[in-house]
Amino acid sequence: MGIFRMPSLGADMEAGKLVEWLKQPGDAVKSGDIIAVVETQKGAIEIEAFETGIVESHLAPVGATVPVGIELALIRTAGGQAAAASPQAPRPAPSTAAVQAAPLPAAPLADLGLRASPAARQFAKEHGVELSSVQGSGPEGAIVYVDVERAWLAGQTRGEPSKPRPEKRAAAGTDAMRAAIAAAMARSKREIPHYYLGDAADVTKSIEWMSARNAVRPPDQRLLFAALLLKAVALAVASYPEFNGHFRDGRFESAANVHAGIAIALRGGGLVAPAIHGTAKLSLDQVMSALRDLANRVRAGRFRGSELADPTITLTSLGERGVGWVQPVIYPPQVAIIGAGAPQLRPWVLDGQVVPRQICELTVAADHRVSDGHRGALLLREIADRLQSPEAL
Amino acid sequence: MTSDQVKSILLEEISNIAPEADLSALQPDADLREELDIDSIGFLNLVIALGRRLGVNVPEQDYSHLATLRGAVEYLANSASKVSANPRT
Numbered sequence: 001m002g003i004f005r006m007p008s009l010g011a012d013m014e015a016g017k018l019v020e021w022l023k024q025p026g027d028a029v030k031s032g033d034i035i036a037v038v039e040t041q042k043g044a045i046e047i048e049a050f051e052t053g054i055v056e057s058h059l060a061p062v063g064a065t066v067p068v069g070i071e072l073a074l075i076r077t078a079g080g081q082a083a084a085a086s087p088q089a090p091r092p093a094p095s096t097a098a099v100q101a102a103p104l105p106a107a108p109l110a111d112l113g114l115r116a117s118p119a120a121r122q123f124a125k126e127h128g129v130e131l132s133s134v135q136g137s138g139p140e141g142a143i144v145y146v147d148v149e150r151a152w153l154a155g156q157t158r159g160e161p162s163k164p165r166p167e168k169r170a171a172a173g174t175d176a177m178r179a180a181i182a183a184a185m186a187r188s189k190r191e192i193p194h195y196y197l198g199d200a201a202d203v204t205k206s207i208e209w210m211s212a213r214n215a216v217r218p219p220d221q222r223l224l225f226a227a228l229l230l231k232a233v234a235l236a237v238a239s240y241p242e243f244n245g246h247f248r249d250g251r252f253e254s255a256a257n258v259h260a261g262i263a264i265a266l267r268g269g270g271l272v273a274p275a276i277h278g279t280a281k282l283s284l285d286q287v288m289s290a291l292r293d294l295a296n297r298v299r300a301g302r303f304r305g306s307e308l309a310d311p312t313i314t315l316t317s318l319g320e321r322g323v324g325w326v327q328p329v330i331y332p333p334q335v336a337i338i339g340a341g342a343p344q345l346r347p348w349v350l351d352g353q354v355v356p357r358q359i360c361e362l363t364v365a366a367d368h369r370v371s372d373g374h375r376g377a378l379l380l381r382e383i384a385d386r387l388q389s390p391e392a393l
Numbered sequence: 394m395t396s397d398q399v400k401s402i403l404l405e406e407i408s409n410i411a412p413e414a415d416l417s418a419l420q421p422d423a424d425l426r427e428e429l430d431i432d433s434i435g436f437l438n439l440v441i442a443l444g445r446r447l448g449v450n451v452p453e454q455d456y457s458h459l460a461t462l463r464g465a466v467e468y469l470a471n472s473a474s475k476v477s478a479n480p481r482t
Contacts, residue, residue, distance in 0.1 A: 214453050218450050219441040226434075265432070267412075267430070321432070
């Protein structure tokens, strides 16, 4: 029997509110399945199960405040063996009892005319989805959050015009998001001794290669420069493990894989930097696909717990219309962050001649407890080198 | 497809990318990406949506035609009529 505990969803949040169970007692669950939805300052986060088995019981009711480490559910694993509660040692659970709202009645959905969960109703209201047209997949055909979301997304891809959204929660939630960013960035500056390096990289080859490739592809298969940057960073950092991992409890642990976080700006303000898992092992097209998918979900206010908690290094790219360079701030508990300015056509000296080249200012900020400037400079050089051979990315 | 139909579809898809924007205030010759703060991912999503709805896959070298509302409607209406005249897609 394994106790499933509330996972950490990033350095800047500590508790969320459980808004929906997606797996009920008796349901089979496998590792990676979305088991519950937790509302946080950053939006609705899907919590994934770590193990495979059958849900035995819920240990927290809908509406409860769920801090990191709190017991959420009992999962009966195959063979009846106690499964690891989480992939990493969970934060110590608070010794006081979980903060819980009064348990809800056993069948709250029965009271509603149309059987839909509160989270589903909220989403439907915000996105103009007709509940009566949604197929329910919850208990006894009740409509749950993912059903409404799926219906809305299907409406989007069918090319149906979406109904105008009312001034959505992102505007109202901006204060909460701002507070979360403030907490994380203040902590970063307080705790992490940053050092900073930068260098101009000639990325003409990458950009020309990308343009040639995109010219013969339909839009949904085209690449953005950010995808090349992500792959270059992921490959480069393999030789520089002191830039890829987490600093916790006074020590650095290098990560076995690279999960590159990508900073995504939200409309109306705010910033999140969720991870693309296994970045180094993905093809460029897969990185691009993951990037677009992530950006779309993030802007819809919906992403997964593991995407927030897992980045091992982050890239902040200003895209093609940003300013010349960015000096970013490390997201704790990571130990490095790479910045990339907007590529700009500049006069450059090549083989003794002044020629126009696409120049991208690459910067790195790193944790001086873990690495030094000499290695940071080599990492930047390695990233720039990778961008000279885009076909190998 | 008429220019008005193209414009209507274009505005719908723009509003999916920039849902909080007041599109009625958009000037025909204003730079769309600047006015509406649309980044490269947003713009790519727009191009993908236009491809789906109008059957027009705008090549990268033609992105500059989509810089303003007026330019975009003209370009897309033109391309859409070519698509229907030559339906091999």
